[in-house]
Amino acid sequence: MALPQQVRLVEVGPRDGLQNESGPVIATAIKVELIERLAEAGLCHIESASFVSPKWVPQMGDGAEVMAGIRRKPGVIYSALAPNLKGLEAALAADVSEVAVFTAASEAFTQKNINCSVAESLERFAPLIERARAEGLRVRGYVSTTLGCPYAGEIAPSEVAAVSRDLYQLGCYEISLGDTIGVGTPLKAKRMLEAVSREIPMEHLAAHFHDTYGQALANLYAVLEEGIAVIDSSVSGLGGCPYARGASGNVATEDVLYMLNGLGIETGVNLDKLVATSCWISEQLNRPLTARVAQAIGCTAQPASESESESESESESDNTNH
Numbered sequence: 001m002a003l004p005q006q007v008r009l010v011e012v013g014p015r016d017g018l019q020n021e022s023g024p025v026i027a028t029a030i031k032v033e034l035i036e037r038l039a040e041a042g043l044c045h046i047e048s049a050s051f052v053s054p055k056w057v058p059q060m061g062d063g064a065e066v067m068a069g070i071r072r073k074p075g076v077i078y079s080a081l082a083p084n085l086k087g088l089e090a091a092l093a094a095d096v097s098e099v100a101v102f103t104a105a106s107e108a109f110t111q112k113n114i115n116c117s118v119a120e121s122l123e124r125f126a127p128l129i130e131r132a133r134a135e136g137l138r139v140r141g142y143v144s145t146t147l148g149c150p151y152a153g154e155i156a157p158s159e160v161a162a163v164s165r166d167l168y169q170l171g172c173y174e175i176s177l178g179d180t181i182g183v184g185t186p187l188k189a190k191r192m193l194e195a196v197s198r199e200i201p202m203e204h205l206a207a208h209f210h211d212t213y214g215q216a217l218a219n220l221y222a223v224l225e226e227g228i229a230v231i232d233s234s235v236s237g238l239g240g241c242p243y244a245r246g247a248s249g250n251v252a253t254e255d256v257l258y259m260l261n262g263l264g265i266e267t268g269v270n271l272d273k274l275v276a277t278s279c280w281i282s283e284q285l286n287r288p289l290t291a292r293v294a295q296a297i298g299c300t301a302q303p304a305s306e307s308e309s310e311s312e313s314e315s316e317s318d319n320t321n322h
C-alpha cells in the first residue's frame with residue numbers, strides 16, 4: 001500500500017512522558033509551558049493530563065491545574081486520560097477537549113495498571129463513554145501491550161483485535177495500539193495491525209510505540225505501509241509506564257517527524273521548534289538529550305525565526321530557551 005500523504009501526530013509527552021518521571025513532582029508551570037511550546041511547534045493534539053488516582057500516579061496529580069494554566073490555541077485538542085467516571089467528571093470540570101480510556105490486551109497488565117480485569121474495564125468505560133459523548137466530547141481508546149506484556153509475555157494478535165473491537169463498539173472514535181514495553185519488531189507489528197484492521201477500519205487506528213529496543217521507527221514505517229496515518233509520540237522520547245517495568249520512553253516526536261519529513265509526509269509540525277522544545281524540557285528535567293534527531297541538530301539551534309513575531313508568549317519562551 002502507498003504511504004499516506006499526511007500523518008496526524010498525537011503528542012503524548014506531557015502525559016505518557018511525564019507520568020513516569022521519578023523524583024519530585026514536576027512543577028505545574030513546567031507542564032503548562034511544555035504544552036504551550038508543543039502547540040506552538042504545530043502539534044494539534046496534545047495529551048495534556050491524566051485524571052487517575054494521584055496515589056497511583058503522583059506525577060499526574062495536578063491535571064486540573066495544568067488544564068487551567070494552558071493558554072489554549074484555537075484548533076488544538078488538549079486531551080486527558082480518564083479511567084472511570086470519577087476521572088471523567090474531573091476531566092469535564094477541567095474543560096478538556098477530549099478524553100481517552102485505556103485498557104490492555106493482557107489480563108495481567110490490566111490488573112496491575114487499573115486494578116481490574118479487561119472485561120471490568122470495558123464495563124466501566126460504557127457509562128463513561130456515554131456520558132462523555134452526551135457532553136459533546138469524543139473518546140479515544142488505548143489498548144496496551146499489543147506486542148508483548150511485561151507479565152504475560154507474548155500476546156496473540158487475535159486478543160488485541162478482540163479488545164480493540166470492543167472499545168470501538170463502545171463508541172471510541174479511534175483505537176490507539178500501544179507497544180507499551182517497546183518489544184515489537186516490524187513483521188510482528190504488521191501482523192497485529194492486520195488482525196485489528198479486520199475488525200476496525202484503518203482510518204480509526206493509531207500506532208503508539210515505545211522505543212525500548214530501538215525498534216519503534218522501523219515498526220512505524222511497517223505500519224505506515226499498511227495504512228496507519230495517526231502516530232502517537234513523545235517529545236524528547238520522554239516516557240514509560242509506571243506499571244510496566246522496563247518500559248522506556250515513547251518514540252521521540254522529533255525522530256518520527258524527521259522520518260516523515262524525509263518521506264514527504266505532511267504533519268504541520270515545525271522540526272526546529274520541536275527540537276528547541278526537546279532541549280528545553282530535557283534541561284528542565286535535568287535529563288540527557290536522548291532523542292537522536294535532537295542530538296544531531298543540537299541545542300544551539302534556534303527555533304525558526306518566522307515565529308518570533310507571532311506572539312508575545314513565543315518571544316518569552318525563546319528567552320528562556322538556551
Ligand SMILES: CC(=O)SCCNC(=O)CCNC(=O)[C@H](O)C(C)(C)COP(=O)(O)OP(=O)(O)OC[C@H]1O[C@@H](n2cnc3c(N)ncnc32)[C@H](O)[C@@H]1OP(=O)(O)O
Nearest residue numbers: 051052053054056057083086087102113114115144180241
Ligand atoms: C500504559 C499506560 O501508560 S496507562 C497510564 C498509566 N497508568 C495509570 O494511570 C493507571 C493508574 N491507576 C489508577 O489510577 C487506579 O488503578 C484506578 C483509579 C484506575 C483504580 O484504582 P482502584 O484503587 O481500584 O479504585 P477505587 O475505585 O477502588 O478507588 C480507590 C481510591 O482512588 C480514588 N480514585 C478512583 N478513581 C480516581 C480518579 N479517576 N481520580 C482520582 N482518584 C480516584 C477513589 O476516590 C479512592 O480514594 P480513597 O482511597 O481516598 O477513598
Ligand SMILES: CC(=O)CC(=O)O
Nearest residue numbers: 102142144145178180
Ligand atoms: C495509555 C498508553 O500510554 C498506551 C501504552 O503505552 O500502552
